[in-house]
Amino acid sequence: MPNIVVLVKQVPDTYSERKLSEGDHTLDRDFADAVLDEINERAIEEALQIKEAHDGEVTVLCVGPDRATDAIRKGLSMGADKAIHVLDDALHGSDLLQTAKVLAAAIRTVEDVDLVIAGNEASDGAGGAVPAVVAELLGYPQLTHAREVTVDGTTVKVTRETEDGLTHLEASLPAVVSVGEKINEPRYPSFKGIMAAKKKPVETVDIADLGVDAGDVGLANAWSTVVEAAPKPPREAGQRVEDDGDGGVKIAEYLVGQKLI
Amino acid sequence: MAEVLVLVDHLDGEVKKVTGELLTAARALGEPSAVVVGAPGDAAKLKESLASYGAEKVYVAESEDAANYFVTPKVDVLAALVESKSPAAVLVAAGSEGKEVSGRLAARVGGALLVDAVGVEGSGDDATVTQSVFGGAFVVKAKAAKGLPVISVRPGGLDAEQAQGAAAEETVEVPAVDPAKATRITGREPVVGGDRPELTEASVVVSGGRGVGSAESFEVVEKLADALGAAVGASRAAVDSGYYPAQFQVGQTGKTVSPQLYIALGISGAIQHRAGMQTSKTIVAVNKDAEAPIFEIADYGVVGDLFKVAPQLTEEAAKRKG
Ligand SMILES: Cc1cc2nc3c(=O)[nH]c(=O)nc-3n(C[C@H](O)[C@H](O)[C@H](O)COP(=O)(O)OP(=O)(O)OC[C@H]3O[C@@H](n4cnc5c(N)ncnc54)[C@H](O)[C@@H]3O)c2cc1C
Numbered sequence: 179m180p181n182i183v184v185l186v187k188q189v190p191d192t193y194s195e196r197k198l199s200e201g202d203h204t205l206d207r208d209f210a211d212a213v214l215d216e217i218n219e220r221a222i223e224e225a226l227q228i229k230e231a232h233d234g235e236v237t238v239l240c241v242g243p244d245r246a247t248d249a250i251r252k253g254l255s256m257g258a259d260k261a262i263h264v265l266d267d268a269l270h271g272s273d274l275l276q277t278a279k280v281l282a283a284a285i286r287t288v289e290d291v292d293l294v295i296a297g298n299e300a301s302d303g304a305g306g307a308v309p310a311v312v313a314e315l316l317g318y319p320q321l322t323h324a325r326e327v328t329v330d331g332t333t334v335k336v337t338r339e340t341e342d343g344l345t346h347l348e349a350s351l352p353a354v355v356s357v358g359e360k361i362n363e364p365r366y367p368s369f370k371g372i373m374a375a376k377k378k379p380v381e382t383v384d385i386a387d388l389g390v391d392a393g394d395v396g397l398a399n400a401w402s403t404v405v406e407a408a409p410k411p412p413r414e415a416g417q418r419v420e421d422d423g424d425g426g427v428k429i430a431e432y433l434v435g436q437k438l439i
Numbered sequence: 440m441a442e443v444l445v446l447v448d449h450l451d452g453e454v455k456k457v458t459g460e461l462l463t464a465a466r467a468l469g470e471p472s473a474v475v476v477g478a479p480g481d482a483a484k485l486k487e488s489l490a491s492y493g494a495e496k497v498y499v500a501e502s503e504d505a506a507n508y509f510v511t512p513k514v515d516v517l518a519a520l521v522e523s524k525s526p527a528a529v530l531v532a533a534g535s536e537g538k539e540v541s542g543r544l545a546a547r548v549g550g551a552l553l554v555d556a557v558g559v560e561g562s563g564d565d566a567t568v569t570q571s572v573f574g575g576a577f578v579v580k581a582k583a584a585k586g587l588p589v590i591s592v593r594p595g596g597l598d599a600e601q602a603q604g605a606a607a608e609e610t611v612e613v614p615a616v617d618p619a620k621a622t623r624i625t626g627r628e629p630v631v632g633g634d635r636p637e638l639t640e641a642s643v644v645v646s647g648g649r650g651v652g653s654a655e656s657f658e659v660v661e662k663l664a665d666a667l668g669a670a671v672g673a674s675r676a677a678v679d680s681g682y683y684p685a686q687f688q689v690g691q692t693g694k695t696v697s698p699q700l701y702i703a704l705g706i707s708g709a710i711q712h713r714a715g716m717q718t719s720k721t722i723v724a725v726n727k728d729a730e731a732p733i734f735e736i737a738d739y740g741v742v743g744d745l746f747k748v749a750p751q752l753t754e755e756a757a758k759r760k761g
């Protein structure tokens with residue numbers, strides 16, 4: 179009967195332009211459309227599949243601003259049972275380590291957690307380290323970048339897929355798992371699911387509720403600071419030619435001219 | 440000069456290219472010490488190349504557990520060295536595993552995590568890193584506000600330069616593994632790239648997209664890659680259609696590559712694909728649709744059928760190689 183917590187993040191839609199705000203170089207969240215990160219849909223899907231096979235309960239956990247509620251609702255309408263939303267103005271500008279600390283504190287408030295499931299890498303920060311740091315803070319084993327997850331009794335097995343190839347991992351529960359893009363195809367919320375989600379409990383907490391010190395979070399207390407940020411001038415289009423039967427030769431000539439071959 | 444720890448990225452008794460880049464970056468900050476965590480006998484095979492990139496010391500942390508447990512032995516060894524040697528900074532490769540190692544280390548020792556640096560400057564613990572965010576759309580400089588800088592460096596982000604180092608060995612203990620908190624590695628299936636260079640390390644990358652049409656016709660992409668000594672990449676659409684394995688995906692959720700030359704064949708150039716390749720020095724695209732967005736960022740584009748253009752280019756490249 180695994181009790182599963184899924185970490186979900188709301189991110190700017192990658193189809194819209196993303197930018198950093200002028201003042202404090204944090205992500206300009208008002209600028210882009212916000213969506214539930216695609217990788218987190220896969221994390222929820224995996225949790226739901228484990229629940230369907232073994233029973234249990236799925237809690238969605240999100241640290242984010244007010245409008246992150248939309249991302250949470252999407253998780254609930256896919257089929258998660260309940261949610262925790264950590265919402266606190268003091269969190270603005272928190273870095274990866276601070277966010278992981280808040281997530282770990284929130285996970286500790288959930289009773290008898292067996293599995294924490296996250297995405298392997300968020301599409302905005304691309305830190306790729308929150309799940310590992312959460313595992314560090316909770317003292318759980320980490321099984322990350324999964325393309326396959328099997329839960330068997332108190333053992334969890336994962337096939338990890340990265341640039342290094344496949345690695346087979348095994349640990350005992352409770353554990354932190356992060357999923358990669360090839361793990362599954364997330365389900366679409368059904369009409370029934372969307373209606374049901376409206377009635378599911380969302381517990382909104384602030385950092386005081388979690389026992390996290392305001393001096394440990396937020397931009398002013400971050401471990402790292404951005405000293406400078408500038409948009410890179412967009413790449414300019416170069417030459418473009420139609421292929422008249424000599425397109426390959428022309429590319430070769432161009433590459434020779436550039437001393438690339 | 441301040442000591443800077445570098446976690447050596449190695450496989451099968453050889454250092455990965457990024458290790459040279461890490462040691463080069465470390466030399467900018469202070470005196471590099473290479474840290475080898477691995478199976479007994481690993482460090483002996485790596486020592487010579489570590490010396491050739493200027494490692495003054497080599498800390499050898501070898502045990503069966505170090506090789507058979509996942510991530511935590513590396514964190515444990517680095518944390519112990521941070522304690523005993525008080526280094527000015529720690530550098531780790533920003534691959535999937537390195538990002539996790541550096542994150543955990545920073546959390547454990549009270550360090551400042553600086554991820555995915557493409558440049559490192561400064562001296563000692565006053566390090567400033569350059570990062571390329573949102574797929575290269577923004578360039579950011581960041582530094583530690585407090586604590587030990589723990590920096591992950593993007594493979595290929597900066598150039599390795601050789602320098603002679605003493606590579607004096609010192610054995611360090613691998614702390615005991617706590618099985619309740621650790622993950623066992625029960626098997627490995629490394630990528631069999633054949634003779635091709637690794638995607639993130641290659642100086643030339645040839646990628647195919649949905650336009651390639653099938654797994655069989657990816658041969659056209661591979662042949663061009665081999666004629667150029669290149670790595671092969673693929674768009675997500677090509678991976679999802681089963682034309683090419685997932686570990687070769689380039690883009691926001693795949694690999695970020697920054698080669699001297701990137702050739703896109705039958706790839707439309709969606710924003711998420713561009714996020715993984717638009718910092719390439721030179722981009723060449725072949726697409727039969729003149730409106731394809733890939734042409735907006737290509738230095739040289741040919742509007743045409745990849746099945747005609749690519750084989751011709753392969754032939755030309757082979758001729759020049761002689
Ligand atoms: C959250 C998220 C993450 C994503 N991550 C990635 C990622 O990491 N990497 C990635 O690549 N995509 C990613 N995508 C998907 C991305 O949006 C595009 O769908 C994908 O890049 C399209 O791949 P493609 O260019 O191969 O296919 P298409 O867009 O279908 O383009 C195929 C192109 O081939 C051309 N073509 C067809 N036949 C020929 C021929 N014979 N000769 C020449 N040209 C031909 C066509 O004109 C067309 O332009 C992501 C999407 C999302 C939402």
Ligand SMILES: Nc1ncnc2c1ncn2[C@@H]1O[C@H](COP(=O)(O)O)[C@@H](O)[C@H]1O
Binds near residue numbers: 221240299301
């Ligand atoms: N603010 C957040 N709230 C909830 N989960 C998060 C948050 N930030 C990161 N995560 C989780 O950690 C994963 C990896 O994020 P990152 O390490 O930032 O690339 C994401 O896919 C989420 O599952």
